[in-house]
Amino acid sequence: MTKRRVMFWVVVAALVGGLVYGFNPLAPSGAGKGPAGKGPADHGGPPQTVAAEPAKTQMWQPSMELVGELRASKGADLALQVSGIVQSISFESGDPVQAGMPLLQLIADDQVAKLDSLKATAALNALTLKRDTEQLKIKAVSQATVDTDQANLKNAEALVAQQQALVNQYSLKAPFSGHLGIRSVDLGQYVSAGTTVVTLQALDPIFADFYVPQQYFGRIEVGQPVTVKIDTYPSETFPGTVSAINPKIETGSRNVRVRATLKNPNGRLVPGMFAKIALDLGKAERFVTLPQTAIVANPYGATVFVLEKSTDGKALVARETFVKTGQARGDLIAVVSGLKEGETVVVAGQIKLRNGTPAVIDNSHIPKTEADPKVSD
Incomplete structure (x- = not known):
């Protein structure tokens, strides 16, 4: 039998023996006596210097x-419905404006002239209706004539309103109060319908x-x-x-x-x-909190090292215990289960510990932990 085969069967025998006698070589150092809550196993050896703090409870608002x-x-990119040449601009970039304030006017002389013509026609129709209404009282005209005059006046007024709406499209007004952005057009520029003139927010x-x-x-x-x-x-x-x-x-x-x-x-x-x-989210709750540095992550879950009195009461020894963590906030983290208020927990130096390792506390070099840390100068 070759040396390689001999080594293979030795390893297999060791694993089988471990399973039979309850030893799991893949489990973390704290699994077994410590995390099970039966007390730490005293491994002896020189004490290890660690930083530790008592677990505290705080009221935290879940968030x-x-x-x-x-x-x-309210926000809009202001534009005109019609095309034309810019005649006047009544604002500067970045100005605050009130609703209805005029901002820009296109050249609309022909449209205004047509509006004036329609207004004159409407005024003439109004006079004709007034005259024929008086004539009707003495039977000088028929009722049909008065009815025609009324229809002509309504038609003329409708044409005036239509033309007035078209003229209004040549001017731009603020639809609501706010702050203007940067102007995109200049005086004398030809502007196509739909071109953004300025942003209003x-x-x-x-x-x-x-x-x-x-x-x-x-x-x-x-x-x-x-x-x-x-x-x-x-x-x-x-x-x-x-x-x-x-x-x-x-x-x-x-x-x-x-x-x-x-x-x-x-x-x-x-x-x-x-x-x-x-x-x-919801009401404030009370949690046991620890510095995040106290948590040791491994494939079996999160653990912490708790310091307890040894069996003879003369020293502190480490006990590794599983915990379930909740929300983190700043330097702190909430512990949902596995830890009680007042238990002394190692916050630095865990890498030197195993279940039952003697420990000495030295907190002279640990930084302050806060739920809402501020950057200091």
Whole structure:
């Protein structure tokens, strides 16, 4: 029998023997005595220096951070219905405007002249009707003549209204109050129908549109508060409220579109900005929290090392235990199960530990952990 075959059968025998006697060479170091909650096995050896903190409980508001974009409450690219040459421009790029304010006028002399002609015809028809109405009282004209005069007047007035509407199309007015963008045309330029003259945006209030996964559809409602962060203002948050929820789920993403409304009196927020939206879900809950550095991830799940008194009560030894984690927030993470408040948990130096390893606590070099850390200068 060759040496390679001998080694192969030795390994097989070791694995079989391990299975028979309850040894699993693939399990993590903490599996068995420690995580089972039966107390750590004292491995002896020199104590290992670690950083440790007691597990604390905090009230956390369940929330979700989503991404979206800002949209104007009213926005339009203003254009004319007819073609012509620009006669006058009554605004500058970036101006605030009120609804109905004139912005631009095309040359419309021929259309105005035609309007004046139709008005004159209508005025003549009105005089004719008045004269024939008086004549009818003394039976000088027939009722049919008066009826014809009335029809002629109505027709003339309709033609005046039609021409007036056409003349109005040669001028551009602000349809609502807001802020103008950059002007796209100049004085004397020929403008085709439908050409964008300027963009008009109403910025106060402003909308933030975002998408929420369908499993949270029943936990959002109109009037719910949201907090919006914009990269342009990294140290500020902008409060808002949910103002509309789409009544259908997007079939491609299985998300529902939600719109929040924010006050924007100074116009600091503009449409198209990328936004991070924090949305609260349900009521605040109490969780055991730890620094995220305390969690050890492995194929069997998340674990932590808890420090306990040794059997003789003279030293601290490590016990590895499985935990179920929840939402992370800043430097901290919530522990849903597997840990109690007040238990001393290793937050740094776990790589040196096994189940039952003696340990000494030294917290002189661990950084401060916060649920909402701020960038310091």
